[in-house]
Amino acid sequence: MAETSAHTDWAAWQERWDRQQEWYMPDREERFRVMLDMVEAFVGPRPRVLDLACGTGSITDRLLKRFPEATSTGVDLDPALLAIARGYFDGDERVTFVTADLKDPDWAGRLPYDSYDAVLTATALHWLHAEPLTALYRRIGVLVRDGGVFMNADHMIDTDTPRINAAERAHRHAGMDRAKAAGAVDWADWWALAAKDPVLAEPTAERYRIYGEHADGDMPSVRWHADTLREAGFGEARAVWASPSDTLVLAVK
Numbered sequence: 696m697a698e699t700s701a702h703t704d705w706a707a708w709q710e711r712w713d714r715q716q717e718w719y720m721p722d723r724e725e726r727f728r729v730m731l732d733m734v735e736a737f738v739g740p741r742p743r744v745l746d747l748a749c750g751t752g753s754i755t756d757r758l759l760k761r762f763p764e765a766t767s768t769g770v771d772l773d774p775a776l777l778a779i780a781r782g783y784f785d786g787d788e789r790v791t792f793v794t795a796d797l798k799d800p801d802w803a804g805r806l807p808y809d810s811y812d813a814v815l816t817a818t819a820l821h822w823l824h825a826e827p828l829t830a831l832y833r834r835i836g837v838l839v840r841d842g843g844v845f846m847n848a849d850h851m852i853d854t855d856t857p858r859i860n861a862a863e864r865a866h867r868h869a870g871m872d873r874a875k876a877a878g879a880v881d882w883a884d885w886w887a888l889a890a891k892d893p894v895l896a897e898p899t900a901e902r903y904r905i906y907g908e909h910a911d912g913d914m915p916s917v918r919w920h921a922d923t924l925r926e927a928g929f930g931e932a933r934a935v936w937a938s939p940s941d942t943l944v945l946a947v948k
């Protein structure tokens with residue numbers, strides 16, 4: 696008999712997603728912790744949050760565990776990751792998921808609210824080229840309420856530091872190769888597992904029709920993100936955390 700969604704272990708898929716993402720970003724959990732520290736600092740422990748390009752809802756999960764009175768809207772385009780998110784948070788009235796393409800000029804019209812205390816995103820906006828990302832930042836500049844925040848944690852590359860970039864990358868990839876040899880599951884392996892799952896097989900085929908392996912985008916510098924956010928209506932913007940490869944940029948309106 697085919698497995699039904701009632702029998703799918705959504706928590707196990709959530710866990711597998713975290714392990715796969717951590718193979719790329721060993722500091723991922725620390726990045727989320729600092730992001731939520733800054734949510735608390737700017738908008739308090741009961742925020743209305745937009746989890747932008749939410750995937751399986753990783754930010755939302757940490758948000759609600761730390762701030763049980765928070766609410767979250769997750770928005771994404773990937774049907775397989777949204778299936779995991781919807782299954783995992785099923786019955787939790789604090790959470791709503793919306794399917795939308797962030798490159799669609801009308802994406803925000805699908806949201807249940809027209810204003811948020813905090814818009815949060817991680818490891819996602821490098822799937823967009825600079826031009827659609829600029830348009831997205833303008834829209835976020837409207838969605839965040841006055842005094843609210845936007846935060847983006849992602850790879851942000853400074854092209855003025857090629858030797859630093861090359862050494863950091865080589866070191867990171869050597870660690871990833873060792874972890875892979877010890878059995879770590881990478882992006883391609885993870886999707887191959889999803890394709891074999893009776894419930895996720897069809898949405899996985901659909902996500903490959905939408906994106907292919909991975910959408911193509913840009914990884915502009917921290918300065919570009921901060922400047923573009925200020926041009927989009929935020930009063931201040933700068934990095935609040937960084938690892939050798941990743942940065943968390945915060946913009947306050």
Ligand SMILES: C[S@@+](CC[C@H](N)C(=O)[O-])C[C@H]1O[C@@H](n2cnc3c(N)ncnc32)[C@H](O)[C@@H]1O
Pocket residue numbers: 716747748749750751752753754770771772773776795796797798816817818819820822823910
């Ligand atoms: C690597 S995942 C990160 C997910 C989650 N934020 C996390 O940290 O685990 C990147 C996400 O960005 C989403 N994404 C990329 N481009 C998008 C677009 N144009 N519209 C909506 N979502 C998009 C993908 O579907 C995917 O869920």
